[in-house]
Amino acid sequence: MTESAVLTSTAPADACSHTGTVARFFRALADPTRLRLLEFILRGERTSADCIEHAGISQPRVSVHLSCLIDCGYVTARRDGKKLHYSVGDPRVTELVVLARALAADNAAALDCCPRIGQD
Amino acid sequence: MTESAVLTSTAPADACSHTGTVARFFRALADPTRLRLLEFILRGERTSADCIEHAGISQPRVSVHLSCLIDCGYVTARRDGKKLHYSVGDPRVTELVVLARALAADNAAALDCCPRIGQD
DNA sequence: CCATACTATGCGGATAGGCGAATAGATCTG
DNA sequence: CAGATCTATTCGCCTATCCGCATAGTATGG
Numbered sequence: 001m002t003e004s005a006v007l008t009s010t011a012p013a014d015a016c017s018h019t020g021t022v023a024r025f026f027r028a029l030a031d032p033t034r035l036r037l038l039e040f041i042l043r044g045e046r047t048s049a050d051c052i053e054h055a056g057i058s059q060p061r062v063s064v065h066l067s068c069l070i071d072c073g074y075v076t077a078r079r080d081g082k083k084l085h086y087s088v089g090d091p092r093v094t095e096l097v098v099l100a101r102a103l104a105a106d107n108a109a110a111l112d113c114c115p116r117i118g119q120d
Numbered sequence: 121m122t123e124s125a126v127l128t129s130t131a132p133a134d135a136c137s138h139t140g141t142v143a144r145f146f147r148a149l150a151d152p153t154r155l156r157l158l159e160f161i162l163r164g165e166r167t168s169a170d171c172i173e174h175a176g177i178s179q180p181r182v183s184v185h186l187s188c189l190i191d192c193g194y195v196t197a198r199r200d201g202k203k204l205h206y207s208v209g210d211p212r213v214t215e216l217v218v219l220a221r222a223l224a225a226d227n228a229a230a231l232d233c234c235p236r237i238g239q240d
Numbered sequence: 241c242c243a244t245a246c247t248a249t250g251c252g253g254a255t256a257g258g259c260g261a262a263t264a265g266a267t268c269t270g
Numbered sequence: 271c272a273g274a275t276c277t278a279t280t281c282g283c284c285t286a287t288c289c290g291c292a293t294a295g296t297a298t299g300g
Binding site: 187202203204237 | 255256
């Protein structure tokens, strides 16, 4: 994607996605680094530099993770001068994360021991 | 785990999980087969045989997926005679899936094209 | 108790996806 | 335009995790 690229993806709002699509949606949050980034951006608009510092990984890696979060609809980007600013527009994203955190917290012990899912 | 194994994991309900735990929680739903199984069980209590037929994979694989869903707190198991019956107890699981489906649907086009997440 | 039916685990192979490093591309400022 | 700066892509490597097949373990019911 080039030019004044579509910063915020304007998808046509389908009625209902098939399971594979939803699984892919969840997969975006299945990586600790990406989830950490999302929660960071959730607490306020951030620049790439903010994200790079917060994530503690290389700029190219952060770029990929942010692209992924954008494609999946969690985050939108806005250009201000030379820099891009990332934020979460849809309040349902917060709902989703809060709900998941609550559920995960209620079962943290078993979750951390699940041998079917590797330790991070 | 042996004996009259802990069918429903009785975790001690922590206040807040660290990011890695929540990511692991999401990872359980990041696999299409597991998500499909969860949504199947969500629509009513199921036996292993039901799940094997519905998922279309081998019994050992289904066993692993169900164990994963149980460990992560999505599903509970109940023994009735020789068979185990699987169901979803916590209504927040339904909330989570519905919310994710809505968000995924609103961005299905971009989601399905995200090159950072492989096609299923 | 023992046989049977149900459920879980181990193994090897294949693929997805994360990482750093190097590089390419795009956009703003002057 | 041109240089500087910010962002994205490519590459090779490595680990995680999926699968089927074979096998082991457990609980029930006689």
